[in-house]
Amino acid sequence: MALIVHKYGGTSMGSTDRIKNVAKRVAKWHDAGYQIVVVPSAMSGETNRILGLAKEIMADPDPRELDMIASTGEQVSVGLLAIALQALGKKAVSYAGWQVPIKTDSSYTKARIASIDDAKVNADLAEGKIVIITGFQGVDELGNITTLGRGGSDTSAVAIAAALKAQECLIYTDVDGVYTTDPRVVSDARKLNTVTFEEMLEMASLGSKVLQIRSVEFAGNYRMPTRVLSSLTDPLMPLAEEIVSGTLISFEEDTNMEQATITGIAFNRDEAKLTVFGVPDKPGIAYQILGPIADANIEVDMIIQNQSVEGKTDFTFTVPRGDYNKAMDVLNESVKAHIGAGNIIGDSKVSKVSVVGVGMRSHVGIASQMFRTLSDEGINIQMISTSEIKISVLIDEKYMELAVRALHKAFGLEAA
């Protein structure tokens, strides 16, 4: 019997009436003969509410205790959804991450999944039960509760789907699919029926906030077909329609080669850049700068090292804006004197805009078209970074929307 994993976000779980709707949808799939595992988020606002209590007590609370607190929202959700399914006459059982168990490392508030035990869940499915598992969390080797970071329920869902060898992972959310760019920025953005895994990876990591990037990585590692679709439709809509709705993240590139060269325009408003001047140009220097940054659990995105002049070079990289002050402290305290660098400067008001598409591989001139479009709008490019299927530029935050709209139009991505 085919197994499908459903994931529902906080908005979909936001009230008991909405939870009843989720239960109706899940029951419909179960009635159609699928085995179902559901991964719900906490009720919307709940995790923020309880973490807010912690912040009222202390500005910078212990991450282990934050995870202890933050993990409870999903635990309430799974219990409520189990009850809602039982109210519809279904057999249902809920598990917290530690009960499955979903083993993670010990990086509190941003843990990574190490393994998922499928024994209990498979036994329940074999008995005809619908299994409901908390998203966003797991347990480390020592039995401490960990969370995967915001949006981690997507990652949980895809990882669980992979561990259980599900046929497909359905991510129900408050948007009805993946668009060529954020429709709030470009009103005629177009919904994509499929995107390749690699495109989705670039779209997600670059800020089209439909799916958490790690969930896309998991989907890719395990070639798990993952579909983003709306939870706002009638829960009893015909299954045949629902099955093909939304946007499928596909692993079949060929079908996409017929499509447009560029799939979408991604962006990330909340970037910050840091530059270390006068860095001695010798082997190992990049590691000596970025090692301490990584040790502080800060993710580095774009990296540029200029051609050296008189044995010195400048080194620039970007980090999430929320980590800007921490990164600056690390550079000043652990890096600057150690490597004998000069000044350190930064700018926390920069944004990244990217054009993404697998078709780019076989087409020349995408980069020049992008740069010309931005130039026509008078937008200065601060940094450039490229991969096989995307070109990203760092620009002043205030031009971000303008850049996205101009590029969306220039590459002909509007809805027909």
Place this chain on the structure above:
Amino acid sequence: MALIVHKYGGTSMGSTDRIKNVAKRVAKWHDAGYQIVVVPSAMSGETNRILGLAKEIMADPDPRELDMIASTGEQVSVGLLAIALQALGKKAVSYAGWQVPIKTDSSYTKARIASIDDAKVNADLAEGKIVIITGFQGVDELGNITTLGRGGSDTSAVAIAAALKAQECLIYTDVDGVYTTDPRVVSDARKLNTVTFEEMLEMASLGSKVLQIRSVEFAGNYRMPTRVLSSLTDPLMPLAEEIVSGTLISFEEDTNMEQATITGIAFNRDEAKLTVFGVPDKPGIAYQILGPIADANIEVDMIIQNQSVEGKTDFTFTVPRGDYNKAMDVLNESVKAHIGAGNIIGDSKVSKVSVVGVGMRSHVGIASQMFRTLSDEGINIQMISTSEIKISVLIDEKYMELAVRALHKAFGLEAA
């Protein structure tokens, strides 16, 4: 180093400011050289709120899922209290029941503690940490979360104190001790400095709702000195004063023999009685009636079987009012035909009033004084039950307050 267990109720944990006050009090004890384990309840109203969501979805939800949901309130509390202690510069670590682990049976919503592992907690205490453990919950052999039922945090605290061989278990609550009766019913009720374990057992089980009865049983089984005291005092009040405040449940009877014959008047408003008529008077019949009741997890309190007439007798017992309908169903469905009984009737508007005191053992005439007092007030006695240190009567609910006040006065229990 002496170990003390503190337990704080939901009101004491009711806001972040109150949690900070709890932290100040705990830190004061730790500063004075005690090792401290804290068992907090959920923030007041929180458990009702989330269980209310479950009831919105289904009238009679699965107890396993209820425990999954209900256990989260305490998990938030332990995390917040750990953070509040860390904000005061203390090392503190929180654990959910399953992490200790606190093993229980699988009676969801009313589980019983089977064992408590002291290894992790002792290791933390040895490192100078304050350890905070969720009350009210544990984990069964299969890894399912269980709760101990309302008020179960008291039981958790005393059981943890016993397992860790603590010097004393302090139950901080919104009353400042145990009174001769409920001050809301009798305004000049007097606070007791000590009560014996046996008296407390009768007082708690009979409805003086200061401590959950199972916590008193645990205290008795392990001879764990347990003190009820107020959390509403200044958290920084001198320790010498706080140490002797409240009411100590003592295991030294002799000191009490000098005191008044009667220690207090207990009562339980929410009783219900059921009578099975025409029961064949033969061996095993009580078991055949009460066995199915016990199997349905209903606690039976008073039991009366009348002298038989022509081989038939009547059998009456009381249960908590909340279990009245369930008990009636069990009698009608599983008992009546099986034993060949006649009619079954019941009354769900009865209350129990008891006089309690170890001094009763060496004094005659307590019962007759009690009955005369009730008779003088025109109160009819429906059932009587006695033990070595208490006499209980079942009366019409509407006379309960009157009976308690009259008995409190008749036995001279008023504050001086």
